[in-house]
Amino acid sequence: MIQKFIFGNPIETDAVVQKIECIKSDIPYWHQSEKIVEGTKKLVFTYAMADEDIVYGLGESMRGINKRGYLYRSLCADDPVHTEEKTSLYGAHNALFIVGKETHGIFLDDPGEVVFDIGYTSRNVLTITCGTDLTAYFFTRGTILELIREFRTMIGRSYIPPRFGLGFGQSRWSYANEQEVEAVARGYRDNQIPIDSIYLDIDYMERYKDFTISDERFPDFPAFVQKMKKEGIHLVPIIDAGVKIEAGYPVYEEGVKKGYFCKNEDGSDFVGGVWPGRVHFPDMLDPEVRKWFGGQYQFLLEQGIDGFWNDMNEPALFYSEEHLKEVFDQIEAYKDKNLDINEFFAFTGMVSGIANNHEDYKRFYHQMNGKRVRHDAVHNLYGFNMTRAAGEAFEELEPDRRILMFSRSSYIGMHRYGGIWTGDNQSWWSHILLSMKQMVGLNMCGFLYAGSDLGGFGANATEDLVLRFTEYGLFTPLMRNHSAAGTRHQEAYSFENTENFKNIISLRYFFLPYLYSEYMRAALNGEMYFYPMAFLYPNDLHAGQVEDQLFVGQGMMIAPVYTQNATGRYVYLPECMKMYRFRSPSDFDVELFESGHHYVDCALNEVLVFVRPGYILPCSDAAMTGTVKNADSMDLSRIVLLSNAAESAHYLLYTDDGYEKDYENASHFIHIDMDEEGDIQVTRGKNAGEYAKKECGLEVTRCI
Ligand code: GLC
Numbered sequence: 064m065i066q067k068f069i070f071g072n073p074i075e076t077d078a079v080v081q082k083i084e085c086i087k088s089d090i091p092y093w094h095q096s097e098k099i100v101e102g103t104k105k106l107v108f109t110y111a112m113a114d115e116d117i118v119y120g121l122g123e124s125m126r127g128i129n130k131r132g133y134l135y136r137s138l139c140a141d142d143p144v145h146t147e148e149k150t151s152l153y154g155a156h157n158a159l160f161i162v163g164k165e166t167h168g169i170f171l172d173d174p175g176e177v178v179f180d181i182g183y184t185s186r187n188v189l190t191i192t193c194g195t196d197l198t199a200y201f202f203t204r205g206t207i208l209e210l211i212r213e214f215r216t217m218i219g220r221s222y223i224p225p226r227f228g229l230g231f232g233q234s235r236w237s238y239a240n241e242q243e244v245e246a247v248a249r250g251y252r253d254n255q256i257p258i259d260s261i262y263l264d265i266d267y268m269e270r271y272k273d274f275t276i277s278d279e280r281f282p283d284f285p286a287f288v289q290k291m292k293k294e295g296i297h298l299v300p301i302i303d304a305g306v307k308i309e310a311g312y313p314v315y316e317e318g319v320k321k322g323y324f325c326k327n328e329d330g331s332d333f334v335g336g337v338w339p340g341r342v343h344f345p346d347m348l349d350p351e352v353r354k355w356f357g358g359q360y361q362f363l364l365e366q367g368i369d370g371f372w373n374d375m376n377e378p379a380l381f382y383s384e385e386h387l388k389e390v391f392d393q394i395e396a397y398k399d400k401n402l403d404i405n406e407f408f409a410f411t412g413m414v415s416g417i418a419n420n421h422e423d424y425k426r427f428y429h430q431m432n433g434k435r436v437r438h439d440a441v442h443n444l445y446g447f448n449m450t451r452a453a454g455e456a457f458e459e460l461e462p463d464r465r466i467l468m469f470s471r472s473s474y475i476g477m478h479r480y481g482g483i484w485t486g487d488n489q490s491w492w493s494h495i496l497l498s499m500k501q502m503v504g505l506n507m508c509g510f511l512y513a514g515s516d517l518g519g520f521g522a523n524a525t526e527d528l529v530l531r532f533t534e535y536g537l538f539t540p541l542m543r544n545h546s547a548a549g550t551r552h553q554e555a556y557s558f559e560n561t562e563n564f565k566n567i568i569s570l571r572y573f574f575l576p577y578l579y580s581e582y583m584r585a586a587l588n589g590e591m592y593f594y595p596m597a598f599l600y601p602n603d604l605h606a607g608q609v610e611d612q613l614f615v616g617q618g619m620m621i622a623p624v625y626t627q628n629a630t631g632r633y634v635y636l637p638e639c640m641k642m643y644r645f646r647s648p649s650d651f652d653v654e655l656f657e658s659g660h661h662y663v664d665c666a667l668n669e670v671l672v673f674v675r676p677g678y679i680l681p682c683s684d685a686a687m688t689g690t691v692k693n694a695d696s697m698d699l700s701r702i703v704l705l706s707n708a709a710e711s712a713h714y715l716l717y718t719d720d721g722y723e724k725d726y727e728n729a730s731h732f733i734h735i736d737m738d739e740e741g742d743i744q745v746t747r748g749k750n751a752g753e754y755a756k757k758e759c760g761l762e763v764t765r766c767i
Pocket of ligand 1: 265301374375547
């Protein structure tokens with residue numbers, strides 16, 4: 064059951080797709096009050112948590128899967144240092160799922176700042192402080208899995224990438240010209256490491272101008288895109304939110320002429336600073352501007368591009384022109400002064416506070432359905448609508464083909480148009496674990512296509528870290544190695560032991576039939592791709608505490624190693640399981656484990672995969688025999704089953720050409736049935752009765 068409550072005069076965010084009647088009463092279980100914060104009236108919703116309550120949700124945020132004990136702020140931020148004390152990251156995903164005394168969910172559809180104090184001030188008190196104009200949704204329904212499905216149905220189907228988006232991608236800020244991109248492709252090819260995409264960061268553009276290509280560095284871009292495609296590699300360029308102010312640049316000139324940029328209070332175009340220097344921000348919240356901005360992607364689609372990543376769309380703001388001027392004036396005043404402690408810190412704080420200053424978000428305005436809205440009231444919608452602009456354009460420009468798209472900033476609703484990456488993480492061991500925790504919250508909020516920069520974006524990586532990160536990342540739908548300018552190179556062939564990287568990345572392609580099917584199941588049914596153990600073993604108290612093991616689908620459990628120098632790790636098994644210790648798709652050993660706590664060896668070049676009793680998981684025979692180059696061309700007709708089935712078992716495999724959009728077409732579903740004797744039947748079709756005897760084109764070559 065979902066209930067909808069309206070407070071004040073909310074802005075339509077389009078986060079929710081279901082039509083729900085609004086109720087005039089209090090939100091069940093929640094107490095409502097008001098308070099004044101820095102002179103502004105806020106609504107406060109309070110919930111009394113029981114000791115045993117677990118609070119899930121909040122999408123991309125810091126800390127644990129269980130969000131209790133800290134404070135989180137939905138205020139999309141360009142913050143590249145994801146340390147424990149941080150309260151905001153790039154996304155704003157205002158949904159909480161409370162499991163315990165009164166299992167229920169709440170979604171605060173307020174695109175301004177929202178603060179979640181989940182036992183931070185007082186251990187058992189949960190307060191949400193938000194604006195006075197918002198829509199709230201309250202939902203209850205049986206188990207946590209049913210609750211999630213209810214919520215996900217309400218917010219609409221998650222984005223589905225082309226299959227190559229589930230292949231491995233290599234990125235770096237930046238591969239700046241054809242030669243550098245070719246060198247990366249060569250690095251992978253010469254070492255026989257499968258790869259699907261190479262990412263182009265900001266230096267492919269001409270002076271950081273969106274929808275331009277540097278002629279000097281990519282003299283014949285369409286030909287180069289085709290050449291890479293022939294090698295099986297998709298080039299995926301970045302698009303930034305700010306449009307460079309430069310006479311003669313058509314996107315800028317047209318935007319100014321048509322009044323498409325965000326405005327100052329006096330109606331002039333707001334000026335901010337990002338990579339290209341001074342920029343204007345397209346008013347993504349205005350449908351007409353969205354259509355215009357989305358149409359710009361055609362420039363790259365026409366040149367053979369079929370994937371993009373949208374960046375700096377919180378929007379990141381190095382400075383606003385006005386504030387920068389204020390700071391320079393102030394610095395002048397400090398110039399010949401004897402700076403004491405207070406003045407010195409005021410001075411340094413003033414300079415370090417220039418970037419992404421929230422006061423700047425009060426300086427500009429959007430046009431929404433004929434109404435002028437100050438940016439800070441809708442801040443969290445900007446990245447969502449930039450990606451929506453692209454997604455809506457792709458529907459028109461490429462109606463029959465899926466386009467790869469993911470964004471840095473997001474809001475619930477954006478999950479229908481693209482995925483996300485978790486932004487500028489670091490080459491830190493703790494960020495492997497953080498990513499695992501983030502995936503759960505993200506999946507609950509509809510973001511299935513997600514992943515973190517493998518190896519870490521900032522700071523210098525070491526070989527062991529990149530390998531362990533990759534061993535985890537081989538299960539995230541977005542599997543991309545990305546690093547910052549100036550850091551040590553971390554491509555799979557950059558270290559002493561390339562063979563290890565080759566084997567681990569090959570495992571991605573080995574698991575791909577399963578991972579792809581699980582992705583489609585989760586997307587088509589509003590379910591989780593990654594499950595925390597607590598969701599599958601709700602009555603097992605230990606399982607509820609485990610945050611460093613995840614289920615991928617309901618049949619496979621992973622337990623990545625995320626500690627340096629560790630040669631194994633503790634694993635908790637709620638039931639007996641079959642474990643595969645993979646060194647490569649063809650090199651593995653198998654062990655059976657009883658339920659309980661175990662210390663399991665896992666050398667640096669090994670990956671642990673646990674299969675639940677009664678499950679069969681389809682993997683790629685081609686990857687096992689070492690013949691896979693990429694996801695596009697891989698032979699998916701021959702399947703190897705990981706099996707932990709003593710009795711009969713069934714798996715519903717999803718296959719398609721990786722681009723088509725008729726997801727529900729019965730021919731995309733293949734039933735794999737195994738009987739008590741181990742005999743296998745493979746039949747095509749969606750529902751049981753429908754599939755009998757159809758030619759299937761799939762062969763199970765062996766069971767391991
Ligand atoms: C931002 C992005 C990062 C990118 C860089 C340069 O920091 O988060 O991924 O490499 O900008 O474009």
